[in-house]
Structure formats: structure tokens, C-alpha cells
Amino acid sequence: MQNGNFVLQTLAYNHQVRILFVENTELLNDMCHPPSMHKLLKTAWGQTITSACLIIGTLKYNQRLSLKIKFSNARHKIFADVDSMGNVRGYLSDELVHITPDQLNHIHLKQIVGDKGSIHITKDLGMNSLFTGITDMPYRNIIDDLSHYYQQSEQTSTDFYSYIQFNENEEIVLSRGIMVQLLPGCPPHRIQQIKKELRTHQYILADKSNGLMEIPGKIFKDIEIVGSIPIQHFCGCSKEVLYPILHSLEKKDLKYAVMKAEPIELVCHICGSKYDFEPHEIAGLL
Numbered sequence: 001m002q003n004g005n006f007v008l009q010t011l012a013y014n015h016q017v018r019i020l021f022v023e024n025t026e027l028l029n030d031m032c033h034p035p036s037m038h039k040l041l042k043t044a045w046g047q048t049i050t051s052a053c054l055i056i057g058t059l060k061y062n063q064r065l066s067l068k069i070k071f072s073n074a075r076h077k078i079f080a081d082v083d084s085m086g087n088v089r090g091y092l093s094d095e096l097v098h099i100t101p102d103q104l105n106h107i108h109l110k111q112i113v114g115d116k117g118s119i120h121i122t123k124d125l126g127m128n129s130l131f132t133g134i135t136d137m138p139y140r141n142i143i144d145d146l147s148h149y150y151q152q153s154e155q156t157s158t159d160f161y162s163y164i165q166f167n168e169n170e171e172i173v174l175s176r177g178i179m180v181q182l183l184p185g186c187p188p189h190r191i192q193q194i195k196k197e198l199r200t201h202q203y204i205l206a207d208k209s210n211g212l213m214e215i216p217g218k219i220f221k222d223i224e225i226v227g228s229i230p231i232q233h234f235c236g237c238s239k240e241v242l243y244p245i246l247h248s249l250e251k252k253d254l255k256y257a258v259m260k261a262e263p264i265e266l267v268c269h270i271c272g273s274k275y276d277f278e279p280h281e282i283a284g285l286l
């Protein structure tokens with residue numbers, strides 16, 4: 001399904017700066033559920049997934065990370081889960097998906113984030129060791145708030161960039177991102193210098209004819225590619241996982257389906273995969 005979506009790991013400025021690049025256009029299109037999601041939500045969700053994809057490049061063997069963006073309305077949330085193998089999944093809370101297009105047409109992301117937004121990151125370091133950090137969202141725009149998270153929670157200068165291009169049907173035609181992290185010993189002013197370089201060279205990132213592998217060398221003079229990680233959509237759902245939902249349906253609805261000899265279709269709310277439960281499987285629950 002995916003066509004060359006990956007994270008590129010590089011070291012720049014005399015190996016004092018770690019810069020990660022990601023291309024995830026097909027991944028986002030594959031994951032987007034429902035595909036008719038409003039452009040504003042697609043942007044917020046896409047930026048969250050792109051940032052999580054970039055963080056994959058910083059994970060060590062067998063580590064996992066969960067990123068949760070919680071907006072002022074506590075029911076409005078975006079989730080992304082990633083691991084060091086490049087597996088990615090992410091979704092929006094139902095309440096966020098159900099905001100009507102009419103409402104969304106008249107607001108900006110800043111208003112959805114509101115003044116009580118927060119970023120929650122849980123890192124599973126393996127061996128039952130979890131690290132959780134929470135920060136507020138003073139910038140109200142996800143990307144800069146994630147930079148703020150790293151500054152506050154991990155005391156590292158980190159910047160995120162997400163570039164998402166839509167066509168006239170509001171489908172994502174290009175999605176790329178960059179994460180810049182200063183390594184110990186790097187002069188702090190470097191982050192501003194890199195910010196300027198990236199602003200000047202944004203057209204390179206936005207040009208689809210530039211392959212991701214070529215982009216680092218086109219933007220920065222002193223940069224070395226040190227690794228790459230393929231990324232793929234992996235939900236982890238299965239028919240077994242959805243059985244409890246079938247169980248929670250009204251007994252009379254289950255009986256009705258058995259009587260009519262009709263299957264019941266359940267949809268995974270994370271990835272949209274459909275699972276059919278046949279009458280004999282439903283009868284087993286009665």
C-alpha cells in the first residue's frame with residue numbers, strides 16, 4: 001500500500017545537530033479515517049502523525065511512544081502511537097470527528113486548541129519502565145507546542161516542521177516533516193540559524209520532484225545521512241479485539257441478527273477496518 005514512506009536520520013553542523021526528515025504522504029492517506037474528514041482536522045491530525053513519525057527516528061531498540069494532544073474541550077483529542085520498528089497508528093476522538101463541517105469552516109486550529117490544551121507523551125522504554133511528560137500548549141498550534149514540550153520536559157532544543165499540501169478535493173497530495181534537535185555541546189543559537197535556513201528553503205521540501213534522500217543536501221551544506229527507517233500503518237486490531245464490543249450490544253439486537261441469519265459488521269474506530277460476525281458466531285454469545 002505504501003510507496004517509500006520513511007524517516008531519514010541525519011547529523012549536521014559537525015555532528016552537533018540531529019535532523020530527521022520524514023515523507024509520509026501514502027501513510028497518511030492510508031490511515032485517514034474517515035477519508036472525508038474536514039481539512040482542518042486532517043491538518044491537525046496530519047501534523048500530529050508527522051511529528052510522531054519523526055520521533056521514531058529518536059527511539060532506541062524496542063521503545064514505543066504514545067503522543068496525545070488534548071484540547072480545551074477534554075473530549076477533543078488526537079492520538080498517535082509509534083514504535084522503533086516504524087509502526088504507526090493514530091486517530092481522533094469521536095467528539096472531534098463529529099464537529100460539523102459548518103462549524104469547522106468558521107474556526108481556526110487555535111480556537112479548537114483553546115487555552116487549556118495539553119500535550120502528553122508516554123515513552124515505554126521496555127523492561128516495564130514508563131516515562132510520562134505533560135506540558136501545556138501556549139502556541140495553540142501543535143507543532144510549536146511540541147517544541148515547547150521538548151524544551152520543558154526534556155530540556156533539549158527541538159523544533160518540528162510539518163508541510164501538508166492538499167488538492168482541490170481536500171485530499172493530501174504531499175506530506176513531509178522535519179525535526180531538528182541540538183545535541184549536547186551545540187551552541188544554542190544554532191536552532192535559530194536552522195529555523196532561518198528552513199524558512200528560506202521551504203520550496204525544496206514542497207517540491208514533489210525532490211526525493212526525500214536529496215532534500216538534506218539541498219538545504220544544508222554540512223550534513224550526513226546516517227540511517228533510514230521505513231514506516232508503516234499498523235493498527236493491531238483483530239476480530240478477537242472487537243468481540244467485547246459485540247458483547248456490549250443489546251441482546252435483542254443480537255437475537256434479531258441470528259433470527260434473520262444476517263451478519264453484524266463492526267468497524268475498528270482507529271483504522272476503519274471492517275469485521276463481519278456471522279450468525280453462528282453471534283449465537284455463541286447468547
Ligand SMILES: [Zn+2]
Pocket residue numbers: 235236237238268269270271272273
Ligand atoms: Zn484497527
